[in-house]
Amino acid sequence: MTQLDGTDRAILNALQENGRLTNAELAAGVNLSPSACLRRVRLLEESGLIARTVALLDPRLAGVPGTAYVSVTLDSQGRKALDTFEQAVRHVPEITECYLLAGQHDYLLRVVYHDSRDLERIHTEILTPLPGVVRVQSTLTLRTVKRTTKLPI
Missing domain, CATH: 3.30.70.920 (Lrp/AsnC effector binding domain/regulation of amino acid metabolism (RAM) domain)
Known part of the structure; x- marks a missing residue:
């Protein structure tokens, strides 16, 4: 994916802040319908730009401070x-x-x-x-x- 528009950037920024957003929450946050939002997220995933979704652990609580x-x-x-x-x-x-x-x-x-x-x-x-x-x-x-x-x- 070579060209990102403002909506793609908004989606990526929102997901980088909170990868657990539901599609409905994400769509509302970037002013898209849920179906259009899901379609864009899938394209971003298929392009490889969204490489994976992970949970970030607190190192101290995980025992490796x-x-x-x-x-x-x-x-x-x-x-x-x-x-x-x-x-x-x-x-x-x-x-x-x-x-x-x-x-x-x-x-x-x-x-x-x-x-x-x-x-x-x-x-x-x-x-x-x-x-x-x-x-x-x-x-x-x-x-x-x-x-x-x-x-x-």
Whole structure:
């Protein structure tokens, strides 16, 4: 989907704020009939722009109040080394985000943990043994100032 009109943007913004809106509530909020609204939402889903609908959990209540950003350097930047590392990362639930970087480090990981003992376990038993890892550097967060999944549409 290459062209979004104002109504599409309104639908996307409303759903990013509250993915549990009923179709009737959404339609009323964007000034469409329910059938027209549902048709547009389905087109946005079919286009892939709406990738999926999820529930966002409170990390503290979920028992993982700690967040660390971990820079990882590999011993090789060849395609096979990157693929092997990325495949291994996909299976680690404590790693909630992984980004391939251009710059000093190869990857940036977002890691969640229960407490300092758990972070140490993750570091020694999970992160450093990942394929090709030669350096792991962690930065711990003190407080979340802003956290959103909402994209500026």
